[in-house]
Amino acid sequence: xxxxxxxxxxxRMVLISTTVDGADHADEVEPRLLLVHYLRIRLGRTxxxxxxxxxxxxxxxxxxxxxxxxxxxxxxxxxxxAEITTVQGLADGDLHPVQREFAENHALQCGYCxxxxxxxxxxxxxxxxxxxxxxxxxxxxxxxxxxxxxxxIVKAVRAAAAGLRAPGAPA
Amino acid sequence: xTTQAAPPAGxxxxxxxxxxxxxxxxxGQARWTDNLTLPxxxxxxIVRSPMAHARxxxxxxxxxxxxxxxxxxxxxxxxxxxxxxxxTAWIVSDDLIVPDHPPVAADEAxxxxxxxxxxxxxxxxxxxxxxxxxxxxxxxxxxxxxxVAALADGAPLVHAGQATNRAFTWSFSGGDYADxxxxxxxxxxxxxxxxxxxxxxxxxxAVLAEPFPATGEFTLWTSTQVPHFVRLLMSxxxxxxxHKLRVIAPDVGGGFGGKLNVYAEEAIALAVARRLGRPVxxxxxxxxxxxxxxxxxxxxxxxEIAAARDGRVLGLKVDxxxxxxxxxxxxxxxxxxxxxxxxxxxxxxxxxxxxxQGVFTTKTPTDSYRGAGRxxxxxxxxxxxxxxxxxxxxxxLELRQRNWISHDEFPYTTVxxxxxxxxxxxxxxxxxxxxxxxxxxxxxxxERRQRGDPVQLGIGVSVYTEMGGLAPSRWFGRHGxxxxxxxxxxxxxxxxxxVEVIAGTSPHGQGHETTFGQIAADAVGxxxxxxxxxxGDTDVAPWGLDTYGSRSIVVGGEAVxxxxxxxxxxxxxxxxxxxxxxxxxxxxxxxxxSVRGDPDASRTIQDVAFAAFAAHDLPPGxxxxxxxEATVDPEAFSYPHGTHLCAVEVDTATGLVTVRSxxxxxxxxxxxxxxIVDGQVHGGVTQGLAQALYxxxxxxxxGNLVTGSMVDYLVPSAADVPPxxxxxxxxxxxxxxxxxxxxxxxxxxxxxxxxxxxxxDALRAYGVTDIRMPxxxxxxxxATHGDA
Numbered sequence: 001x002x003x004x005x006x007x008x009x010x011x012r013m014v015l016i017s018t019t020v021d022g023a024d025h026a027d028e029v030e031p032r033l034l035l036v037h038y039l040r041i042r043l044g045r046t047x048x049x050x051x052x053x054x055x056x057x058x059x060x061x062x063x064x065x066x067x068x069x070x071x072x073x074x075x076x077x078x079x080x081x082a083e084i085t086t087v088q089g090l091a092d093g094d095l096h097p098v099q100r101e102f103a104e105n106h107a108l109q110c111g112y113c114x115x116x117x118x119x120x121x122x123x124x125x126x127x128x129x130x131x132x133x134x135x136x137x138x139x140x141x142x143x144x145x146x147x148x149x150x151x152x153i154v155k156a157v158r159a160a161a162a163g164l165r166a167p168g169a170p171a
Numbered sequence: 172x173t174t175q176a177a178p179p180a181g182x183x184x185x186x187x188x189x190x191x192x193x194x195x196x197x198x199g200q201a202r203w204t205d206n207l208t209l210p211x212x213x214x215x216x217i218v219r220s221p222m223a224h225a226r227x228x229x230x231x232x233x234x235x236x237x238x239x240x241x242x243x244x245x246x247x248x249x250x251x252x253x254x255x256x257x258x259t260a261w262i263v264s265d266d267l268i269v270p271d272h273p274p275v276a277a278d279e280a281x282x283x284x285x286x287x288x289x290x291x292x293x294x295x296x297x298x299x300x301x302x303x304x305x306x307x308x309x310x311x312x313x314x315x316x317x318x319v320a321a322l323a324d325g326a327p328l329v330h331a332g333q334a335t336n337r338a339f340t341w342s343f344s345g346g347d348y349a350d351x352x353x354x355x356x357x358x359x360x361x362x363x364x365x366x367x368x369x370x371x372x373x374x375x376x377a378v379l380a381e382p383f384p385a386t387g388e389f390t391l392w393t394s395t396q397v398p399h400f401v402r403l404l405m406s407x408x409x410x411x412x413x414h415k416l417r418v419i420a421p422d423v424g425g426g427f428g429g430k431l432n433v434y435a436e437e438a439i440a441l442a443v444a445r446r447l448g449r450p451v452x453x454x455x456x457x458x459x460x461x462x463x464x465x466x467x468x469x470x471x472x473x474x475e476i477a478a479a480r481d482g483r484v485l486g487l488k489v490d491x492x493x494x495x496x497x498x499x500x501x502x503x504x505x506x507x508x509x510x511x512x513x514x515x516x517x518x519x520x521x522x523x524x525x526x527x528q529g530v531f532t533t534k535t536p537t538d539s540y541r542g543a544g545r546x547x548x549x550x551x552x553x554x555x556x557x558x559x560x561x562x563x564x565x566x567x568l569e570l571r572q573r574n575w576i577s578h579d580e581f582p583y584t585t586v587x588x589x590x591x592x593x594x595x596x597x598x599x600x601x602x603x604x605x606x607x608x609x610x611x612x613x614x615x616x617x618e619r620r621q622r623g624d625p626v627q628l629g630i631g632v633s634v635y636t637e638m639g640g641l642a643p644s645r646w647f648g649r650h651g652x653x654x655x656x657x658x659x660x661x662x663x664x665x666x667x668x669x670v671e672v673i674a675g676t677s678p679h680g681q682g683h684e685t686t687f688g689q690i691a692a693d694a695v696g697x698x699x700x701x702x703x704x705x706x707g708d709t710d711v712a713p714w715g716l717d718t719y720g721s722r723s724i725v726v727g728g729e730a731v732x733x734x735x736x737x738x739x740x741x742x743x744x745x746x747x748x749x750x751x752x753x754x755x756x757x758x759x760x761x762x763x764x765s766v767r768g769d770p771d772a773s774r775t776i777q778d779v780a781f782a783a784f785a786a787h788d789l790p791p792g793x794x795x796x797x798x799x800e801a802t803v804d805p806e807a808f809s810y811p812h813g814t815h816l817c818a819v820e821v822d823t824a825t826g827l828v829t830v831r832s833x834x835x836x837x838x839x840x841x842x843x844x845x846x847i848v849d850g851q852v853h854g855g856v857t858q859g860l861a862q863a864l865y866x867x868x869x870x871x872x873x874g875n876l877v878t879g880s881m882v883d884y885l886v887p888s889a890a891d892v893p894p895x896x897x898x899x900x901x902x903x904x905x906x907x908x909x910x911x912x913x914x915x916x917x918x919x920x921x922x923x924x925x926x927x928x929x930x931x932d933a934l935r936a937y938g939v940t941d942i943r944m945p946x947x948x949x950x951x952x953x954a955t956h957g958d959a
Binding site (some may be wrong): 030032037041046048050051053054056059086087088090099100102103104108109110111113115117118135137141142143144146147149150151152153155 | 206296356426851894
């Protein structure tokens with residue numbers, strides 16, 4: 001729950017606590033502050049970007065308690081108490097298989113959609129570890145890319161899926 | 172097909188080398204302009220006209236100044252002394268009207284979204300609030316939306332000071348078209364409409380200007396394809412010495428022509444930073460980007476083809492009306508000019524008549540969009556060829572074969588005066604039809620037509636060529652372009668044998684760090700990982716003419732190659748001295764100088780680099796700095812070509828078009844990195860397919876952009892497009908030493924006509940002879956069932 005801090009200088013401010021890419025944060029925020037702006041402006045986590053203002057493009061996708069959300073469509077206060085993973089927190093020492101396969105399969109050109117695309121793909125593979133090509137296309141429908149024509153993104157996600165299913169792959 | 176010999180072992184050129192760019196992008200460490208922050212950074216937001224055309228009355232920013240966090244607010248009149256008019260760089264005709272284009276409108280707003288005032292605040296939310304508090308009185312003026320109506324006598328004027336909305340007229344003729352038409356047994360004409368589209372780079376534009384008041388210097392970070400143009404032109408617009416303006420294009424999230432410009436917001440940010448003595452940043456929202464970034468296409472094409480009964484094309488007539496929008500941006504008037512030259516496509520005929528009128532309307536200016544004129548031209552000729560084939564009862568491929576330039580006829584000079592140096596349309600088409608299963612699909616189509624299948628199969632053909640490698644400065648000069656088209660690169664061999672390449676082009680997703688790195692790695696003989704490629708910062712790369720028109724690898728790639736070879740030549744002098752032979756006695760390969768006939772006597776390039784740097788024992792005239800700079804200005808364009816084949820299924824009950832298969836066999840000359848070329852084709856084809864089926868920027872009669880968000884403007888998702896089959900033929904360009912032709916625009920140019928030809932082909936039996944793009948279910952259904 002969001003607590004309004006007693007004695008705050010500005011009564012409109014709300015105190016929220018989050019864990020972002022493993023680091024704990026407590027900040028007073030305006031109730032209207034979008035989660036993506038909290039990440040970018042307040043925390044300097046600029047790996048997550050904004051590509052539209054209508055929740056269509058998915059460039060801002062992050063994981064919120066393990067599920068993908070468009071962080072432009074959530075208020076920061078709605079993330080109070082949540083654990084957030086951005087593309088910057090995805091690698092655990094080594095690159096995540098989805099990150100690795102995006103580079104291996106040339107699934108990015110300008111790369112502006114890539115952070116969100118990777119996070120959506122991670123979520124998709126958690127839900128469906130062995131998606132068909134069509135299931136990948138449908139599963140990534142909420143993320144727009146203007147450069148790649150999606151061909152290599154689909155290939156990358158299939159390759160990552162195979163890697164993640166292999167014995168000894170990270171859970 | 173010309174087959175290249177296999178590359179020698181160890182070479183990285185020609186290999187699908189993974190990209191240097193990716194490590195920072197996949198980990199969220201890319202440097203987008205909006206990521207940047209500076210001490211004292213203020214945030215700029217723009218008040219935009221809510222009307223297509225209005226006289227600006229009183230503009231009052233006082234309430235905005237009362238808002239929390241607001242630092243300053245300016246009207247167009249306030250800022251008028253701070254800068255000049257935004258420029259156009261291509262004076263395409265003597266009669267061209269170049270209207271004044273203030274970065275912030277002071278007296279009259281001429282399109283929805285035209286800037287009318289500016290606010291600056293401590294944070295972006297406060298700036299957005301302050302926008303709402305600015306009061307502007309507007310006196311509505313008539314919107315001018317339809318370019319044909321805009322040319323009528325008495326039409327309301329976009330620019331009241333001009334006599335007409337016609338910005339320019341050109342005409343061109345080759346041969347005697349009128350006589351040819353009289354003699355022709357078959358004449359087919361159509362009106363094609365290139366709808367207005369929006370480039371939609373995923374990164375909205377952003378600008379950050381930092382002033383240094385003590386010295387009068389400025390640094391401008393901007394999400395642009397053309398930092399060198401921005402430096403040259405903004406220094407003039409804002410009255411800043413060119414030497415005092417540093418422009419940086421950091422990581423740029425796509426462009427597609429939308430960032431090939433010099434924009435109002437760059438001038439505004441510089442002007443406001445200068446006034447406030449503080450850095451200011453502006454970042455477009457998507458809605459703002461759709462209003463304030465140039466749009467593409469928007470032409471009406473009246474096309475007529477004249478042919479003999481056997482299908483021999485005799486002549487082509489094109490009458491073009493180009494909607495320019497409200498102002499001339501950097502290359503606005505040149506887009507149809509670039510198209511003009513490739514209307515003949517791949518075909519041999521002697522008579523051609525071309526006219527074009529550019530028209531002002533009260534809409535966002537149009538300018539380059541991936542291909543810039545050449546996709547429109549290719550669409551027209553490839554669509555009319557299909558219509559001619561239908562008229563003659565010929566297979567569309569057969570008609571093309573009867574008319575195309577055969578591989579043994581190159582170099583070939585077309586009726587518009589371009590000399591195509593090389594090509595092999597037969598080889599690309601043979602490979603494409605094989606991959607596509609053309610004959611089997613034609614049989615299936617006939618069978619489904621026969622049994623009245625409610626889902627009809629359509630097959631679309633497009634065999635294109637284009638003028639790539641936009642360069643020849645002399646050609647540009649003859650055609651009214653203010654600047655040249657040369658390109659430059661520097662190569663530095665560092666003391667440890669690592670190499671820095673400084674490129675004058677400025678990528679936004681194309682992977683220059685990788686492809687230029689491949690060229691340099693092979694030329695200098697060092698590992699690919701030992702190369703760093705820098706670009707996009709006028710302090711680092713002071714010269715360059717940037718990235719557009721499939722020019723980077725063709726012009727910039729050759730510059731890298733030449734500079735790298737010159738560095739090796741400098742190192743050779745040092746190596747010869749070390750080995751006590753003359754430079755002519757040395758062979759160089761694999762990063763090693765060896766004495767001819769005595770391979771044991773050798774030095775690595777790394778050893779030579781350090782010896783040069785140490786300079787303890789240099790021969791006379793040798794330089795410890797192993798640095799070379801090379802500039803290239805090709806004599807001619809390059810001519811990529813290809814054959815694209817598309818199969819669609821059209822549900823006649825619903826009008827829904829589904830792409831069943833798509834084959835693209837492109838010939839972009841010698842390939843430096845096949846992985847990157849395939850990626851360019853995938854993305855290009857998708858953008859062209861999107862124009863054919865999904866995208867249209869729609870204005871209502873009042874001049875309102877009704878597709879001003881991604882909710883309304885259909886950028887396709889992964890679920891909307893098919894997988895692609897791509898392959899290549901490789902006919903090296905004869906006009907540059909790498910043999911490259913450019914790959915950035917080919918996919919877009921080839922695909923739009925292939926898709927629309929497929930849709931029309933599916934419905935030919937229903938009497939359909941054209942469907943306006945985008946071929947939405949509604950339009951397809953209406954074409955199939957009549958408008959009733």
